[in-house]
Amino acid sequence: MENSPSSSRNDRKLIERNRRHQMKALYSQLNSLVPHPSSTEVTSLPDQLHEATKYIKQLQINLEKMTEKKESLLGMEKQNASMDCGMNAAPAIEIHQNGSALHVVLITGLDHQFMFNRVIGLLHEERVEILNASFSVLDDTTFHSIHCEVGDCAPSLDSARISERLRKCVQDNAQR
Known part of the structure; x- marks a missing residue:
C-alpha cells in the first residue's frame, strides 16, 4: 500500500x-x-x-x-617550600648585644629541634643568666628567642666569646 x-x-x-x-x-x-x-x-x-x-x-x-x-x-x-627546605637544611642564629643584655634568635627546621637544647647548654656553660626563652612555629620553621644577661665583669669580651661559640655550635651542627 x-x-x-x-x-x-x-x-x-x-x-x-x-x-x-x-x-x-x-x-x-x-x-x-x-x-x-x-x-x-x-x-x-x-x-x-x-x-x-x-x-x-x-x-x-x-x-x-x-x-x-x-x-x-x-x-x-x-x-x-624551597625556602623551608633551605631552612631545614641549615639552622641560622642571630645574636644582638646591647650592653650586658644578649638577645639570641635561633631559627631551625623541625628536624633541628635539638639545637635549642645545645644553645641553652652552651649559655649555661658560659654562666649566662637566661631571663626569658620562647619559641614560635610557622609551617616547618621554628623561631627560638632567648633573652639573657651576660656577667658584670667585661661583658663585651664575654659577649664576643659567647657569640662566637654559639655561631660555631650552629655551623658545626648545620654541616652534619
Missing part, C-alpha cells in the same frame, strides 16, 4: 511536534541552570538564551581568574 500524501503530511507534523517538544524541554533545562533574580515575570525564549550566554561567558571569565590565582598561589607555595 502506498503512502498517501495525507499520511506523509501527518508524519511530518508529528516529527516536527516532537522536535519542538524536545527543543522546549532543552531550553527549559538550560534556563533552570542559569541563576535568575527573584523575579516572577516570564521571559521570552530569546531573552533566556541571551541570559544563558551572558552567564556562561561570566563563568569563563571567573574560571580564568581563579586559574590565574591558583597558579600564583602555587608559585608562592613552591617558593615557600
Whole structure:
C-alpha cells in the first residue's frame, strides 16, 4: 500500500511536534541552570538564551581568574617550600648585644629541634643568666628567642666569646 500524501503530511507534523517538544524541554533545562533574580515575570525564549550566554561567558571569565590565582598561589607555595627546605637544611642564629643584655634568635627546621637544647647548654656553660626563652612555629620553621644577661665583669669580651661559640655550635651542627 502506498503512502498517501495525507499520511506523509501527518508524519511530518508529528516529527516536527516532537522536535519542538524536545527543543522546549532543552531550553527549559538550560534556563533552570542559569541563576535568575527573584523575579516572577516570564521571559521570552530569546531573552533566556541571551541570559544563558551572558552567564556562561561570566563563568569563563571567573574560571580564568581563579586559574590565574591558583597558579600564583602555587608559585608562592613552591617558593615557600624551597625556602623551608633551605631552612631545614641549615639552622641560622642571630645574636644582638646591647650592653650586658644578649638577645639570641635561633631559627631551625623541625628536624633541628635539638639545637635549642645545645644553645641553652652552651649559655649555661658560659654562666649566662637566661631571663626569658620562647619559641614560635610557622609551617616547618621554628623561631627560638632567648633573652639573657651576660656577667658584670667585661661583658663585651664575654659577649664576643659567647657569640662566637654559639655561631660555631650552629655551623658545626648545620654541616652534619
